Amino acid sequence: MAIKLFIVDDHYMVIEGIHSLLQNEKNIELCGHATNTASCMAFLQQKQPDIILMDINLGEESGIALCKKVKDQYPSVFVVGLSTFNQQSFIRKMLDNGASGYVLKNATHEELMEAVTTVIKGKEFLSNEAASRLRANETQEIILTRREKEVLELIANGLTNSEIAKALFVSNTTVDTHRGNLLAKLQAKNTAELVKIALLKKLIDLNG
Amino acid sequence: MAIKLFIVDDHYMVIEGIHSLLQNEKNIELCGHATNTASCMAFLQQKQPDIILMDINLGEESGIALCKKVKDQYPSVFVVGLSTFNQQSFIRKMLDNGASGYVLKNATHEELMEAVTTVIKGKEFLSNEAASRLRANETQEIILTRREKEVLELIANGLTNSEIAKALFVSNTTVDTHRGNLLAKLQAKNTAELVKIALLKKLIDLNG
DNA sequence: CCAAAAATCATGGAAAAAGGGGAGTCTTTT
DNA sequence: AAAAGACTCCCCTTTTTCCATGATTTTTGG
Numbered sequence: 401m402a403i404k405l406f407i408v409d410d411h412y413m414v415i416e417g418i419h420s421l422l423q424n425e426k427n428i429e430l431c432g433h434a435t436n437t438a439s440c441m442a443f444l445q446q447k448q449p450d451i452i453l454m455d456i457n458l459g460e461e462s463g464i465a466l467c468k469k470v471k472d473q474y475p476s477v478f479v480v481g482l483s484t485f486n487q488q489s490f491i492r493k494m495l496d497n498g499a500s501g502y503v504l505k506n507a508t509h510e511e512l513m514e515a516v517t518t519v520i521k522g523k524e525f526l527s528n529e530a531a532s533r534l535r536a537n538e539t540q541e542i543i544l545t546r547r548e549k550e551v552l553e554l555i556a557n558g559l560t561n562s563e564i565a566k567a568l569f570v571s572n573t574t575v576d577t578h579r580g581n582l583l584a585k586l587q588a589k590n591t592a593e594l595v596k597i598a599l600l601k602k603l604i605d606l607n608g
Numbered sequence: 609m610a611i612k613l614f615i616v617d618d619h620y621m622v623i624e625g626i627h628s629l630l631q632n633e634k635n636i637e638l639c640g641h642a643t644n645t646a647s648c649m650a651f652l653q654q655k656q657p658d659i660i661l662m663d664i665n666l667g668e669e670s671g672i673a674l675c676k677k678v679k680d681q682y683p684s685v686f687v688v689g690l691s692t693f694n695q696q697s698f699i700r701k702m703l704d705n706g707a708s709g710y711v712l713k714n715a716t717h718e719e720l721m722e723a724v725t726t727v728i729k730g731k732e733f734l735s736n737e738a739a740s741r742l743r744a745n746e747t748q749e750i751i752l753t754r755r756e757k758e759v760l761e762l763i764a765n766g767l768t769n770s771e772i773a774k775a776l777f778v779s780n781t782t783v784d785t786h787r788g789n790l791l792a793k794l795q796a797k798n799t800a801e802l803v804k805i806a807l808l809k810k811l812i813d814l815n816g
Numbered sequence: 817c818c819a820a821a822a823a824t825c826a827t828g829g830a831a832a833a834a835g836g837g838g839a840g841t842c843t844t845t846t
Numbered sequence: 847a848a849a850a851g852a853c854t855c856c857c858c859t860t861t862t863t864c865c866a867t868g869a870t871t872t873t874t875g876g
Contacts, residue, residue: 484774484775545851545852546852547852547853547854548852555800556800556801557801558796558797558798558800558801560798560831561832561833570853570854570855571855571856572855573854573855573856573857574853574854574855576834577853577855578853579833579834580833580835583833583834589766589834590766590768590799590833590834590862590863591800591803591832591834592763592764592765592766592800592802592803593764593765595764595800595803596764596766596803596807596814599804599814600814606804606807753821753822754822755822755824756822768861768862768863769862770862778823778824778825779824779825779826780825781824781826781827782824782825784863784864784865785823786823787864788864791864791865797864798832798863799862799863799864
């Protein structure tokens, strides 16, 4: 029997995209879609799919909240988060609210199928980078050198590379190197995320 | 009678600089200097100055800790923090530890004199920007608009302007405007400080 | 309704960060 | 002694941020 799939996304483009990606899959039956919380819940009263692909951003509404609502009322329905971006916090919230997986909207046909087939088995599926990031985040202990800690703290205090260089009596490029190493170690995309992760991991503290 | 001034800084350049700035001041007597915690405390056992100009960074040692130590043992000695940068957290710590003032190392002769004459009167002196920042920081409640909060959260999640623009379905320049407004409202120099202040003020939360 | 606030978009330039490489000196550890 | 790690420095390019200035539309509140 085909897996019944339901899509919740406030953009028809996305719904259409998933349709065309999956239309030739015999094992999958697209049993409907919704563009908002209300119509999703309404549909579920009539019929329950096996899996719901659910956008995290539903315009003014939140897919994260909807996920919770759905899982509360229909715990046997698997929810897979959908989002354009690889945002750890959102991924985590979806999972915390009972989602079984997370795929990026630029997922390939193969990846989407893998997500569906994995999740339907009751296992968790996390899209490519999302997975590694989240796992790394949970398991790896981050060890910084003395210098890195110093630089990190000054970065968080709003100092630029050249200001840090003056403060630590080293060259600009040295600070830049440390900064790069910090980004790599904390797996941050940029300074903003670096600071947030550093605080999250208590590598620096707010009143430091 | 001249004001007796003592300098603690781990860089002779700085000590020399202050000397030359103040050598023609009849009202000020430079009664000594130290480059570390131990020699500072040793000096104080022999003789107490009226004011200590104290670097916040003493190499491996902390001026902030020294400040506390000095004020504990010699509460009548005024301590003025010295630092290259305008770091709110450090300024606050110095003040919390009993310092009467804070001047930047690029202070002019006039500013330095003003600091000394203000502090000797038992009043608090905060160098230029330091003052306004700190005060603003303590009193003003920061009110963000709905959009600003959204942008702020995405910034903290490591998204760039163009990514945020895509996520919120607005143009790049709009996001840039919001970003600028956020920097102004939170009085942050850059993204790093923005994120830190936002977390400090609980405008966003670490697991948000 | 009207005024104020918020949200939107733009142009253009300077500064800073991000990302890639490579490389030498030290110290500590094996 | 060799390896490993830390710290230092430099070049280059692209992307992003930061800043100033100005303007229009929408929303909101009295």
